[in-house]
Amino acid sequence: xxxxxxxxxxxxxxxxxxxxxxxxxxxxxxxxxxxxxxxxxxxxxxxxxxxxxxxxxxxxxxxxxxxxxxxxxxxxxxxxxxxxxxxxxxxxxxxxxxxxxxxxxxxxxxxxxxxxxxxxxxxxxxxxxxxxxxxxxxxxxxxxxxxxxxxxxxxxxxxxxxxxxxxxxxxxxxxxxxxxxxxxxxxxxxxxxxxxxxxxxxxxxxxxxxxxxxxxxxxxxxxxxxxxxxxxxxxxxxxxxxxxxxxxxxxxxxxxxxxxxxxxxxxxxxxxxxxxxxxxxxxxxxxxxxxxxxxxxxxxxxxxxxxxxxxxxxxxxxxxxxxxxxxxxxxxxxxxxxxxxxxxxxxxxxxxxxxxxxxxxxxxxxxxxxxxxxxxxxxxxxxxxxxxxxxxxxxxxxxxxxxxxxxxxxxx
Numbered sequence: 001x002x003x004x005x006x007x008x009x010x011x012x013x014x015x016x017x018x019x020x021x022x023x024x025x026x027x028x029x030x031x032x033x034x035x036x037x038x039x040x041x042x043x044x045x046x047x048x049x050x051x052x053x054x055x056x057x058x059x060x061x062x063x064x065x066x067x068x069x070x071x072x073x074x075x076x077x078x079x080x081x082x083x084x085x086x087x088x089x090x091x092x093x094x095x096x097x098x099x100x101x102x103x104x105x106x107x108x109x110x111x112x113x114x115x116x117x118x119x120x121x122x123x124x125x126x127x128x129x130x131x132x133x134x135x136x137x138x139x140x141x142x143x144x145x146x147x148x149x150x151x152x153x154x155x156x157x158x159x160x161x162x163x164x165x166x167x168x169x170x171x172x173x174x175x176x177x178x179x180x181x182x183x184x185x186x187x188x189x190x191x192x193x194x195x196x197x198x199x200x201x202x203x204x205x206x207x208x209x210x211x212x213x214x215x216x217x218x219x220x221x222x223x224x225x226x227x228x229x230x231x232x233x234x235x236x237x238x239x240x241x242x243x244x245x246x247x248x249x250x251x252x253x254x255x256x257x258x259x260x261x262x263x264x265x266x267x268x269x270x271x272x273x274x275x276x277x278x279x280x281x282x283x284x285x286x287x288x289x290x291x292x293x294x295x296x297x298x299x300x301x302x303x304x305x306x307x308x309x310x311x312x313x314x315x316x317x318x319x320x321x322x323x324x325x326x327x328x329x330x331x332x333x334x335x336x337x338x339x340x341x342x343x344x345x346x347x348x349x350x351x352x353x354x355x356x357x358x359x360x361x362x363x364x365x366x367x368x369x370x371x372x373x374x375x376x377x378x379x380x381x382x383x384x385x386x387x388x389x390x391x392x393x394x395x396x397x398x399x400x401x402x403x404x405x406x407x408x409x410x411x412x
Contacts (some may be wrong), residue, residue, distance in 0.1 A: 001185065003070040004206040010064045011210030015057030019218045022053045023225040031100055033226065035166070046223055048099045051231025054211040055092045058234070059085075061207050074198040083122030084200065084241060090115035091156070091237045095230030105291070108229075109153070115237060116152040120145055124200070124245050148244055155240030156233045158274035161281055162300075163232040166223035167216055168315050172273060172322045173235045174212035177242075179326035181205035184246050186333045201246035208238050221312045273300070273322045304355075317355050324351055 026032065026047030035046045062081060065071045075081055094111030097103055103111070126144045139147065163169035184201045212235065218224045227235075277300050285292045304314035324347045331340045 003065075003068045004181070004185075004202060006068070007061045007065050007203065008206040008210035008213075011057040011061035011207050012214035013057075014060040015053050015211050015214030016217045018056045019050060019053040019215060019225060022049055023047045023218070025049065025052075026225065029100065031228075035223070035226075043222060047225045048228035049096065049230055050215055050219065050225045050227035051092060051095055051099075051229070051234050053225075054215055054227065054231050054234055055088065057211045057214055058088060058207055058238070061210060065203055071203060074200055074203065078198055078200070079123040080198075080200040080245060083119045083124045084204065084238070086122060087115045087119035087237055087241065088234060090118050091233045092230055095228065095233045099228040099230055112153050112156050112233065112237075113149060115156075115233075116149040119152060119237070119241050119244075120148045124148070124241050126151070126244060126247065128247075151244060152237060152240040154278075155243070156236035158278045159236030159239065160229060160232040161278040162274040163227065165305075165311060165315050166221035166226070167219050168318060169227060169232050169235065170212045170216045170219050171315065171319050173239065174209055174216065175319065175322045175326050176274075177205045177208040177212065177239060179323075179330050180239075180242060180246075181209060182327075183330035183333050184242075186330075199245050201242045204238050204242035204245065208235060208242070211235070221315065273318060273325065276300075317351075320354060321351055324348065 024047075026049040029049075031048045032045035033048055035043050062085065066075055066081070091112065094103070094108060094115065097111075098108050125141075125148045126139055128138060159169055159173060162172060181202055184205060215227060215231065219226065280300075282292050300318060304317055305311065309317060324344070328340070328344045328347065331344070
């Protein structure tokens with residue numbers, strides 16, 4: 001456990017130290033976007049490419065892990081660390097080009113698949129699939145490979161879609177990685193992971209938690225830099241790889257353990273908010289007859305702000321729900337259900353209250369959207385923000401111009 005914490009600390013420190021240098025580089029390259037702000041705020045364009053700093057933290061932490069005794073079996077007997085390095089390098093390259101030149105959606109998807117292939121081809125792949133009532137299914141490479149690629153690409157896009165407000169994606173990744181790490185460490189002695197087979201799941205979870213924490217130092221509202229596709233896709237790929245590395249060797253339990261019956265769901269459960277948001281986005285755009293890659297303002301964070309939450313409060317609300325769902329999902333590994341459920345009920349009730357307290361009336365929203373002497377975010381007030389969900393080209397988030405780069409604030 002202490003060596004995992006050392007790796008996480010290394011990732012956090014290096015990411016935090018490198019981030020200001022990356023911000024300077026991004027400004028020199030003109031890699032900036034208009035921030036998504038409240039009506040009364042006017043901020044200059046914010047540099048992107050923050051994912052490069054997280055990638056530096058990742059490399060430094062992997063290098064440290066190579067020297068630590070706890071991880072020697074992983075490096076000596078598996079190719080999983082190499083798989084992570086190759087996949088991370090490819091996804092960072094794809095994200096960098098997208099942040100600089102706005103790649104077509106099909107090209108970006110192809111790059112995500114290539115990155116996933118790099119991970120799968122070097123050893124991180126689903127091997128078992130436990131289905132209640134059917135026992136353990138041993139997956140052939142022909143079946144395990146596409147299933148793993150689908151899982152990784154889904155995780156990449158789930159994190160990418162939630163990256164719409166300062167600190168949101170990094171904070172949710174930190175929460176999800178922390179919950180997953182605790183569960184993976186807890187589950188290893190119970191027999192849910194094949195005995196004697198090293199797995200990179202806990203190492204990657206610690207890495208992601210450290211990278212996200214280090215980046216949040218500069219990404220908290222008002223952000224000095226945003227991660228861009230470079231960072232969001234890197235976090236998504238690493239979290240997906242951790243989930244696959246854990247689930248790949250998970251077999252059916254020998255006892256009636258609650259979580260033994262659903263090891264493949266753990267990576268999804270600890271990141272419920274991004275998956276819900278991305279699922280709703282796909283459904284919403286499909287029903288509207290629009291491409292699923294078209295940007296809109298129907299994401300959860302946009303709706304929270306549309307109904308009166310401030311930028312910072314909207315992020316904190318989503319942090320809270322992410323923590324409740326993530327730690328509540330892994331809670332049965334630590335507490336009996338009869339002890340856990342009352343606490344979950346209280347947490348959900350508090351979450352509903354916290355969310356509702358920020359909602360303002362229509363009159364208050366109209367006043368906030370066009371205060372005296374200030375420029376409104378949208379020329380038609382907050383109703384335009386809600387209506388923009390169905391538009392092909394949502395209005396500017398700040399009332400100003402948007403750089404030629406990808407308009408990250410509107411969300412993919």
